[in-house]
Amino acid sequence: MQTFFIVLGVMLLIVVFMYNSLISKTNQVENIFAGLDAVLKKRYDLLPNLIASVKEYMVHERETLEKITALRTQALQTNLHSHEKIALDKELSSMLGGLMVAVENYPTLKANENFLHLQGTLHEIEEQISAARRAYNQSVTDYNNAIEMFPSNVMAGFMKLRRKEVFNIPSQERQNVDVKNLFQK
Template identity: 35%
Template sequence: MTAIIFLAVAAIVLIAAIVLYNGLIAKRQMAQNGWSDIDVQLKRRADLIPQLVTTVKAYAAHEKQLFEDVAARRAAALAAGDDVTTRSAAESELSRPVARLIAVAEAYPELKASQNFLDLQNELSATEDKIEMARRFYNGAVRELNTAVETVPGNIVAALGGVKARQYFEIESANRAAPALHLGGGA
């Protein structure tokens, strides 16, 4: 009788561990999916930046240092890889010169009126919104994963299963490159 009770308890513990482990894996997959979404949007932004630089360069050729800064920071952001901390820092550093690039347009009325520039500015703004949504999704998934990994009994199963907490993805809010659209006239 004792053996049956022991086996029943062992079976319940094993089933609970399997359920907890599967839940942790599902949360980890959700966080990886969220990171993939962020990565796609960051790459889209990185692809838009050279087009924006080319358009502004046609009107503001004397801003050579700014263009070089944008190119260098873009290359660093693309090379940052999938380490969340490194990528966050690189993307924050890229946001600064891109915001300055958008600000340069304010000094050139003919550039602000260029349909190509306005289209690029709109695309960049939409991409920044998508990055923000993807970042929120990812950080929510990370919060759920980290909570499961750091609380009892999930922390025991996570340690045994090699499931680790992940870092949040943050870009310094003061450095975001989301451009303000100034379409001229009374707008």
């Protein structure tokens, strides 16, 4: 009888440990996503100033600028799911990347002090976003592993935990960033 209670006690401890570990991983994902959201918001806040300072120079990129503005408005809606935010961020990052390449064709803009400051700030925020994406992906990987591996997957099934989506890290973010080049153009 005593052995039965010991075994029962150990099993109960394992269940509690698994439950707490899954809750902690879920919270970790949410916390990091909140951090990522905060950095994304910093970028959204910067965009109106950036667009205002480039639109009079970049006359041939009007369409891109309008798309960026539309994406920003969409992204600032409060009722978005995390996967929608991820998709919007991906699209916006790609458009901004293209815009910064197009800047090369506008020498007067490249010499504008205000624009250079905004560009520098944007690059810094991009670095923070990249870090937040990586941290988020790592926490999601830990979470996904926990809900798919035995025996915690049984507990995850009872808790109705579902797999989460990770960000696709653009290949250029995995390469060595040449900061000097970025800022000394």
